[in-house]
Amino acid sequence: MLRDITIGQHFPGDSVLHRCDPRLKLLGTVGYIAVLFVAGNPLGIGLALAFLAALYAAARIPYKMILKSLKPILPIILFTSVLNLFFVSGQGQAPLFSWWVFTVYPQGVRYAVLLSLRVIALIAGTSLLTYTTSPIVLTDALESVLRPLGRLHFPVHELAMMMTIALRFIPTLIEETEKIMNAQKARGALLDTGTVLQRVKALVPILVPLFISAFNRASDLAVAMECRCYRGGEGRTRLKVLRYTRTDALCAAVLVLALAAIAATRWLVPGL
């Protein structure tokens, strides 16, 4: 149940994409998102989707994982498509059909489809990043990419450390919540029936133990970090130093070419 949350879920594997430098993947994802907004025509979106499908295949991640990551935002996609469908009017176009107050123009259909595909590509693209990169590695990459901001006294290391710790403990807390819920269910707790007030009350036996254990964990962790003389980012070296390899260079080349091609559709085939 709780485990079905896929945001940030890692799908371990040993493909090129899994081994690729996380900084490259992070920048590549940002680039992909940007390109999605640059290339707005059917050809561009089509190419972007094809490129993504190829990446998923290369990462050997089953396509049903895409569906899984799309599930939570499906209502949003549907809602915006329906709005587009009914509220976009084609200039001078003949309506496809009209019924009562609703009139649908070809232009509306076009917007609705393109927008949904774009959101799908966006979500599937960012999910690919988290599927192929473990969250810890990803925060390392984020710290490394944001390091220049440190010159402006932006606490990059502290932020990354907080993120690492938070990410590290999300699965633990989920597991803990499940355990506590099971223990209280075994004592007859009713968690998903009753009035709103009853449901809120039913959360107390779960939240109290959860907070107590989270605070205990946090203080244990703080002690453990202090025992090992943790004192922030200054002068800190890493166990795993990120280094670009030749494969990374190759991946980067492929990525830049593909993104450039997708973006270029905007200017090369403007008629679409």
Next chain:
Amino acid sequence: MPDIIQIEHLRYVYNAGMPDETVALDDVSFTVGEGDFVGVIGATGSGKSTLIAHLNGLNRPTSGRVLIDGRDMWQKGEDLRAFRFLVGLVMQYPEYQLFEETCAADIAYGPRNMGLSEAEVAARVREAAAFAGLDEALLQRSPFELSGGQKRRVAIAGVMAMRPRVLVLDEPAAGLDPEGRDTILSQIRDYHQKTGTTVLLVSHSMEDIAKYADRVLVLSSARVAMYDTVEAVFDRAPELLRLGLSVPQITQVFLRLREMGLDITADVYTVPYAVKTVQKALAAKQQRKGGAADAP
């Protein structure tokens, strides 16, 4: 009368379809009669906790059936909660389930969920606290200021207070000092004897199982490896060792003795029984010697 627990070809898979898919239970079948004290044993990861979570509907079988008192809780029209009151489950390290301001209120959580009257709830809290060896004075204190062993007992009392017909405990003695272990386990045995409740005790200590259980269910890599009386299971001690389980030290001594060629049984698992066996073996030897001396 049907057996209180009937498990038929139970299979359970975690994360089906994911790369980390795990078959935690595979074709598990056994029955437990009313009033039995069954020890469930197996190496870490053999599926013990997964199995007992099926007994009160916390896990839903991937395939196979779990019948409690002859009824399948996953059948349409069955009320899962009724089964949770029928089979009381004390989870591993149950002290994390405490949340109330006083121990008494926490023990009362289960009975209150059953919809009992306040008088009945109070009576059950007192009864369960006595079974778990908790002082009246302790009941009005906050569970968070107690020692680990005391917290554990409050949690166990919280399940006993529901007066389940089957009490299932997942490693109730884990992480306690030897004295705390013995106290908790013998309290569970007293509870079993006084109330006649069916008890399933999960443990990975053969010594504990040998001391308290009548029957033993041995799980090994998601399957039932043995299910028999304590004597019969310990008679197969070499197999237990191969399954990665430790047998009681005294049994190991007797195994070695038998390997060395001594003519004795190896189903020895308690010290008093060991003494008797040694005496018998010595007497037999004496007799043989005597017989030999008498011969011309």
